[in-house]
Amino acid sequence: MRVELRHLRYFVAVAEELHFGRAAQRLHIVQPALSRQIGALEREINVTLLDRSKRSVTLTEAGQAFYDEARAILQRVDRATQAAQMVSIGQVGALDVGYRLRL
Amino acid sequence: MRVELRHLRYFVAVAEELHFGRAAQRLHIVQPALSRQIGALEREINVTLLDRSKRSVTLTEAGQAFYDEARAILQRVDRATQAAQMVSIGQVGALDVGYRLRL
DNA sequence: AAATCTTACGGGTGACGTAACGATC
């Protein structure tokens, strides 16, 4: 298995909600599906990201570090997509806006 | 559909090889599978990333921009994983190395 | 016992490989 953006999207939701049920709702999936993917992620990178012991979910130190990175990565993917779209629109053959786009 | 790291990994391979056959070999998949995923990516973000017209594959302007970003994103995922592993190892309960890790 | 996360199990989507097709030189 390899890490996919789905894993990051799911983990970010859990990290922000600190609750599998609410995170699952937010992702429009059910709790077991979310639990499995988080577990698969942790196994894949061989790191425990969440502490489920104390009746409440909390981030481990590694989980906090990974959360910050995951969020940044997801944002960067969005920005990369938008940038490509901008360049694409700005190209000859497409809608020529008549000026250079600042990226 | 949503963009996944698989799409970025595949696209980076094609962007570097500028040849679907060689890129597919490098990815240990067959050419049609690669072609489909690249097509799916282009459709998803609504951007033509590659020019297949002139007998040789070349990057469009948008493709070049997206390639740079994709590469950086993939590297960042690797670094995020490694960082989480470092923190994890450095935590109490795991193998305690006896000093603070520099991240 | 109620709430919450995990494990078991069956079904459907989609990623892949093989084969056929299209296009370019």
Next chain:
DNA sequence: GATCGTTACGTCACCCGTAAGATTT
């Protein structure tokens, strides 16, 4: 006609939802 990318088609993996289980309070 050889090379290379795309489309068609069947198969299999895996992601998901439902149901059952484990655990904590």
